[in-house]
Amino acid sequence: MLAATAPATIAQDDGFYLEEVVVTARKREENLQETPLAITALSAEALQRRQIVGTDDLDKVAPNIQFASHGPLTGNSSASQVFIRGIGQTDATSSVDPGVGLYIDEVYMGSSVGGSMDFRDIANIQVVRGPQGTLFGRNTIGGAVVITTGMPGEDFGGTIKLGAGNQGLMEINAAVDVPISESLKTRFTYGARERDGYVEQLSSGLDLGDESTYTLTAKALWQASDRVDLTFKFDYTEEDENGVPYVFADISETAAFPAALSANAGCPGASFPPPFIPDGVVDGLNCVNSATFSAGEFANNGSVIPRSTLENSGFAAIANVDLSDQFSLKYIGSYRETNWTGVRDADNTPYVILHTSMNSDSEQSSHEIQINFEGDAFKSVLGLFYFQTEADEDLSVNFTPPEGVIIPVSNDAILTTESSAIFGQITYELTERLQFTAGIRYTDETKEAFLDQFSSAPAGLEDGAGPLLSPAPDANGQGITEVYEPIIAATRYVLLENNVIEFDDTSGHLNLAYQFDTASVYASFSQAFKSGGWNPLYNAVQPLSDSEVGDTQSGPGNPTSFAPETAETWELGFKWDPSDSFRLNGALFTTSYQDLQITNRVGIVPLLFNAGEAGIDGVELEFAYTPSASWIVEGSLGLLDGTIDEPVDITTRTVVDGVVTEVVATQTVQRGNATPYSPEATANVGVSYIFGVGDWSVIPRLDANYVGSQFFDAGNTPEIAQLDSQLTARFALTLEDDSGDWRIVAGIENLTDETYPVAGNSSLATATGYAEIVYNRPRTYYLNVEYSF
Template structure:
């Protein structure tokens, strides 16, 4: 089905969404606050108010106070509990299908990135030594691990996605935006909800929550969620389906209204994923400049190997190493709110932990090249935010203090197998100490059992003072300056000790020809107590103007930064010496401009918001891969300058309770303005080094010279589509069924995106073609009951989540196919 045909179908009827939905506010006072009165309603007749009841009056707390989203001069997308439940958006990965400027990439929970407008974190392997550019907050607590984004939403009320820098309003500095998730608050009226979903691929999901009073001033809320699904890829080696889902989550909250002006909320949660995951499988062969006898076709022929399929959408693999993605997170938080004077003092204290227990197949084949690859990690974090939101005559303000401490310890292991020598060692390598002996590449004992034991540590402190004011110059004009003073202190170590198959230490320099080849494959290195410490000041200024009751114009300039950091995946090694000058990464310096208009018309039955933005970043933190099969999986380097600019538009219309429609779109122009010393793409890698400054030989031709670095100025940034859309709507009709008065409804939603790059340096092999995913639902609902059938990726589109180069410059490109068509039935009941 063509995109145009799908668009026509969706115009006939489709799904609900954020921009055009009424979402109740959730705040911390004794009971959830009702939506604020609509300005101007006091001048409307009862008929006027009745007609506008189908409009969008969404209440958010983006500026630390309850206000309607249309009055906030920040581009915000809001998805409420009804939309989350009805669209199956039970985690951030699903949420991105509703919001075209939100990007989520994940090869496993640890190696996940959440970006807004393509900015936030480098696409690829996660490096613990840098900060995220998109802040994820749950109930005002900052989560430092993006792994939380892969977990199921648990008892959530609404999700606010704020685009653009937010460091003067939120605890942790965020240069690209923030995702603020608000859980349902404990209720003083007894209530509960249960939901059960079953589907193909043995999909089963259950959610339940209950809330009510324990005393006149104390209320409690408990929630549970569990999700399981069979894998989408069949492993012929283990006779099992992999890339499964296995999630469970628990959450509890206790609210105490200590007085009329004070409340305290104690909450805790525990979440665990433990699936057999995550396989990246054969996607294609793309010739590099490595010698032909050292590329994938020749190597597999020599080892008499062939993958079970060269079509990734056959969804077959033969990975021979253990796969696991144990991801466990949890913690407790204490939030207190106290009304003092004309404002509210808020304190948010939290402790969190994260345990990561992976197992991977990092040669991406069924051959015993790398038989063990894992980096189990344990992390604890502490956060404290103290904030006062006050109001004066013609102005309001927020001032806050924020402290963050993080302790990470990773103990990684990589072990080579009996096929490693043939796969990794050049056929020209001969053991000169044993004349007449076979070439080293034919001796499996050279690399078999070669093991790197890594010890990685980070202690990370960040503290900040931030403030934001809104001054109403007139009834129509508001000026909003903000400032943040930030201090970062990071101390990290990276130690990789390499031993051979007999347990003997492989030296960093010198040694026998065998040891030279061993450390070429797996490189020992160490740097300890590397420290990054710096103060930074960021600021922003917004001017907004309301020429009419339902129109808001605004302009923003922000100068901000993303903290510098440490390379905790290792650094390049030259002649056995770790190049510690690469151990530190400079901070990103961001200049951001934004113009926007928010409007409602047709008696607030229609909403149109348009935003234009221009973001320039100096010293952009880019991920660099060296392409070799070693413990150096990738490190960070500063690109000179990048630019992202574009236009976003959100439109929704709800002419009656029977019909609603929305479409959101984004055009994003993006490029490395200056990156002259970038890593080369695979087609320009793997050969003998060309003279410094030379462009090297013909790309993609074996045996050619390869440039040491490449100038990729003017090329695309990874992960960003130039065009992205989400759209949908709903038709419903009153109906009595089984003695119940309710509605029958048909809904659909879809998202489309154009081609994007999946490699730090754009490659002819790793562009992912654009695709469209369409979802449909048909159901019956009452005020407290809902049953509907659903189908996701209804037309079974074949697409990749990620394409990736693999170690060794063999030309093997691995991919992670997106989910196939899924379908099922959901039943929910509230009481």
């Protein structure tokens, strides 16, 4: 039932025109221009025309959305960081839920890893902006991205597309419809993509940021009767890549680990323990400093061999039953498994300051029942939802710390979530033009964390007791000082017991909409929440919890919890079609963002905590204009102001010889900081022209995208920020034969070869003192040939 058509399509005889857009964000098919929500809808034809080939491209066509891969901490290339209207989540590990819900064929994807993907066999995409806590539920506090893949066709046929380009690009995508009988139809797809990386690791010669992935899907549609249809789907994705293209951004010369390494290497003026020398003094080749280790935007100076793998598979079943002319029943069931690894050199230097290796095996299952009623003046949907997931996440960490510091070297966490919800929404037409909508959802959730953690104290840095880790320049910049792995005296610091928290939430939605002859306007109020949970990482310094889940800490080694975060949005919007050739949609909104879940380093470990409150205000406009059948101009504008208003102090506790000491920790999040991934302005505009040459239609297309400056963390760390606004462009030339059998596309991405940051991670304020950053891929070009049969 999910469907969405683009605001403009190509007709071989008539050129470009605006058509009715069908969306399903309210769990029933509706005209976009009569749906009182902020939605961007893209059909397969629109995705092709605008050359949107993956989730990372969605911010090129929709306002106030940032979709980035390479989530920090995981070391996995498919880890997504999705923000809509300044709300999302930067931590993609299993202990943290995403802030924007991703749905594929109506199934919620619970893992951020795997959320960054190529688009293959896509029927349509809907980007629904603003809290969607009533109908979509948990973890849609920023909004939802709803993806629908192709359905089996009536007749045998399909498509095959071959592609090639610079930087070693090779890809194939194929889909075939195979009808079994009049009532049973099937569809099979295969896709594979290979591309070289664009960042060289100097120590190994590996190319980081490479792409190596393939996907298989099988879908069956059984029309059991005139009133019953069932859809079954299986999908499998595998990725095996060299690793995330992070590079060195900065290092704090006075942080404990870098300072100790400098002193150990005989750096002039370096000493450890404190007092430390000031930044800027440590500038020799044998010293740990930014000048020594910075290798530019496309070179990695790390010593560990990075790797990123993903194996993602799932089965889904959807049943639609028409109980009567007005009542219908839908069931959505799914089971999924996700296995991934991520190996990274966090400091990106020849030293072993911080290396991580993470492995995660997870499975999820979900069940949803919807009962829809469609009357003349009254419409409703009632539903039940159940979701369960279990993730076994192993983290290994290698350090070269100062002597005697207690550090974690192994962290094994089994994290489970069980969530159930009941929801309902009604829409009543008060008059022929005025309608009122009200909805509510109640969610009950339990999260458990079973932890097994080891810590150790190193015997020495340079005593040769352990294996050689890495060379370092000596005091004269000649030869090496041998740095050895510390002797590990493993100690289990966490009792093998289950840690359990429970919470519930009630989210609502109110909407009043009025329909004019050529326009509609609406005012709405929406709520949503993002789940709380556990910090599974060991840390000797423990933050106290004063959240609603209570004080769950009793000393070092015990896991810390964090509470859910919530958002409430007031919105005014309009949809305007003054003529058959022009369409303009817009929204004005203000959001109260409470109990922000923000990553902050306490000690040396990244922990999630509730950081206080933020206010987010914004404006969105989307338009499409066809001055004639030969031209289309389309684009969007997003303005955003997200500010952290009330940061909360973190009180920490240390226990030494049974003595508890509580202090207020250093807070990197300050009042007035911008919310992450919240550029003040985003804009895009594209122009297409169609003309005929013999039996072919020729369609040149030029797109431009603007993204204002933005920070990638709540601490607003400038070393990993996009401090300058960016203007990029891309071009595509499409040839289509009049029979519709052949399509040839040649294109250029990043037309002017701009370089700018797209993600970052900072631990500058901790003992490890590192910062890492990812830049965009340089200019690429490609050629695709597609044949339909």
